[in-house]
Amino acid sequence: MPPEAFRMPLVTRSTAYFSLCVCLVLALVLVSPPTALAEQTEIPPEEYAALEALYAALGGEGWTIPWTLPTEHPCPSQQPGAQPDLPGVYCYQDHVVSLNLQANGLSGSIPEAAGDLTHVHTLDLSENGISGEIPSAVGGILALQTLDLRGNQLTGEIPAALGSLTGLTELDLSGNQLSGSIPADLGDLANLQRLFLYNNPLSGPLPASLMGLGLSGFWYDQTDLCEPGDAAFQTWLGGITDLQRTGIICGTQAVSGTVWDDVNRDGVQDDGEAGVAGVTMTLARDAAAAVSTVAAVASGRQVLTDGAGQYRFANVASGAYTVTTTRSLGYLPTGPRSVAITVPAEGDVVVPPLGIALAPVHLHLPLIMR
Secondary structure, eight states, X not given: OOGGGGOOOXXXXXXXXXXXXXXXXXXXXXXXXXXXXXXXXXXOHHHHHHHHHHHHHTTGGGOSSOOOXXXXXXSOOSSTTOOOSSTTEEEETTEEEEEEOTTSOOEEOOOGGGGGXXXXXXXXXXXXXXXXOOOGGGGGOTTOSEEEOOSSEEOSOXXXXXXXXXXXXXXXXXXXXXXBOOOGGGGGOTTOOEEEOOSSOBEEEOOGGGGGSOOSEEEOOSSEEEBOOSHHHHHHHHTOSEEEOOOOBOOOEEEEEEEEEOTTOSSSOOTTOOBXXXXXEEEEEOGGGGTTSXXXXXXXXXXXXXXXXXEEEXXXXXXXXXEEEOOOTTEEXXXXXXXXXXXXXXXXXXXXXXEEEEOOOOOOOOOOOO
């Protein structure tokens, strides 16, 4: 074979220079950091930070329709067909004015930073899995006209700070686990037209301050809220077109009792058998005796026993009730779980002591065959 067959192709200087340039470009592409997003300028920084805080606190990564964060465009594009980076966010004149995340798979607790969305007039976080308390900071969103938090798992009391939302026309807190009484501050909501509190373990009297509101809709059924029985309050209620009520007239009586640790499970409170703290007690109207009430029977008021195992329900109206111990972790009743009582027109009721004891531990040993 002639030597020419083994000759390598000639590499010219220009070819080598081109190859070197290609290698340098590839190296720059591989080692250069990604181009950073420009800082958004569509809304104030504190509003953008509040949106980021909401996304993080309410499990944004798991939302049915998630957001794209970070973004240079938090507000929807005006271009036809353009998809927003933050679905449910609406802006006007360089501010977020509406936030609608209804039924979007939200979970977690509402952050205090939500109060920085000071120009929002509609906040709809309904039909999600939000838990925890309503932060008082929401009372600082003074532009709010509609606040819809229904259908979540919110707990705690209704914050008095909501009374600062004087522009509010609709407040819907129904279908949660809110407890305690209605703050009198809600009577300051001069523009409120519709108030929905039903299906919550709320209790106590409706505050007289509500009579200053021109409500067209008021739902507080499926609670244990009671109505003042005076003529003025009843006349005000009668003027509300869309009314769903408990029909329970407030009383001045109290129902109290004790839950104790029945160590020997004999159903008798012996010396040394102390009260049990933290037991949930429920006071509910007797269904058979409440058929004449205006609306459905209340789901029941709940209180916890104190350090001495004592509990007390105040503002109880006359009528038939049941008092029930809710099964506590590790404890079982040693007698009846529920006691039927009748509250008279005058005078308090003391419920007989209710005993509970630690549930016996059953050991399941393996069967050893010979």
